[in-house]
Amino acid sequence: MSPMIQDFTYHRVPAADGTILNAAVGGSGPAVVLLHGFPQTHLMWRHVAADLAADHTVICPDLRGYGASGKPAETGPDTYSKRTMAADTVTVARALGHERFALAGHDRGALVAFRAGLDHPDAITRLACLDVLPTLDMWDVMHGASAAVGFHLYLMAQPPGLPERLIGAEPDAFFGHFLDQWTQDPSAIPAEFRAAYLAACRDAVPSIVADYRASAGIDIEHDSADRARGTRLRMPVTVVQQDWGAALGYDATALWRAWTTDLHHHTTTAGHFMAEEAPAEITRLLRELLTR
Template identity: 75%
Template sequence: MPQSTPPTIPGFAYHRIPVAPDVSLNVAVGGSGGTPVVLLHGFPQTHLMWRHVAVDLAADHTVICPDLRGYGASDKPAESAETAGTAGTLEDADPTTYSKRTMAADIVALARALGHNRFALVGHDRGALVAIRAGLDHPDTVTHLASLDVLPTLDMWDVLHGTTAAVAFHLYLMAQPPGLPEQLIGAAPDAFFGHFLDQWTQSSEATTIPDDIRAAYLKASREAVPSIVADYRASAGIDVVHDLADRESGNRLEMPVAVLQQDWGAALGFDAAARWAAWATDLRHSTVSCGHFMAEEAPAEVTKAVRDLLTRTP
């Protein structure tokens, strides 16, 4: 039976760009002119989550949509040659491979390879954590920053406690040493990743995540279990170290920042806007009524927020 053509973002050209030794990223590029905008996807998705927002923004911006390292069609370096996603120990793994610092450096290198030394950065979920780190590490490169539905890493761990932390069981599972998480998830990857696609989508419309896009997400995730786990493992380890250093030094996001979130505070008992204000000098924080996959559930609202962000003076 012939294989169906994988979905793409309409009108976008696809490239494979080297960003680090032995690491190249799959990237879709569209539009021209205006402020370059880089869109970073979340879990368990690929660059395709931006298909609506990217096409809209490409009318007057250069829009760059990569698969993060470890995801989609981008390269998936192992944490170490010894473990490569199989049974091992935490000491065997190289924590920098999927640190948000490393992944942020990938995005800066990608943009520069495409001719952009300064750009706006929009991230959802895992991509937002990469975007936050890029803004902290490369303040002269990131002109504007938008974060969709995450808290900064330190705050995420701070607010999860008691029975409410059950909603984030995957964070604790994938924080474990190499071996067990990969085996458990790899035994039923479609059930694991499909759980989040189902539970985190508020809309009941089948068109929110169509069958072909859902299948693409599941296939990409199924093929990337070790690297996805490594990404999450880094957020319980080296990413915390890096964020603590910034908190202690007073390093903050100085560019205009826009945050769109579900009203987590009401559910988990914290003030999300106040937590974000500790990290961002020029912050606009908004809650949205859709589910977690807001770029697919409410693309017009997300696009408007990005366009509004780009009008603000850095």
């Protein structure tokens, strides 16, 4: 049996297209939704969620295509667009009784959170994005030999067929590579949770690839349209990142400021899986955001 977040209850919530979304819920008070990243599930938030649940209702969904959520077949570019996944997030929160809520996301979940902030500004009270750049900026800064760190972005951007076959042939080696290479403290992801992440990914290769494929296609279209309109995030925003800007030669704060009206940008010394490697730091930053 896969591990669970202790003292949280689990709910099955249908999205607009009928996809069933898995969500762990704990605590009481103002709602905070926490979205996981790649190659993980809602379990990555277990430490932060337990702390925030002392005075908030904390909702930790599995994104569509991941974990115990439904994995619809990719029938078009919108199936796994961040716009669709952002709408899923609002649907889950409303089904659990919360019309407005704070939202934090890591990695893929941060891209979903970013899109939710743009598409649903009346629902999102505060927004946190961990260790990503907005999609347009991400592709702009990836160039030259330094882009090798993002090889998976290019692999999964390919048309259906080849990426799924290649990854599906050795899923544990592929997904395990990121769990091993992106952490500075391997003990932060105990064997039980590493095994749960790998098992979840093993069963979700086509949907994970479809999620990434959307980020090389329709997600760019949506972000480009918002940039052209001058759409910006109107709620308080906190961004926490590794110092990728120094490594790849860009100003992360400036890139994020172009999308926001109220930005707090923080650089962490933790690895990519910062909610597990440095939960006290991430919880502190989220609590500071929740009081802004």
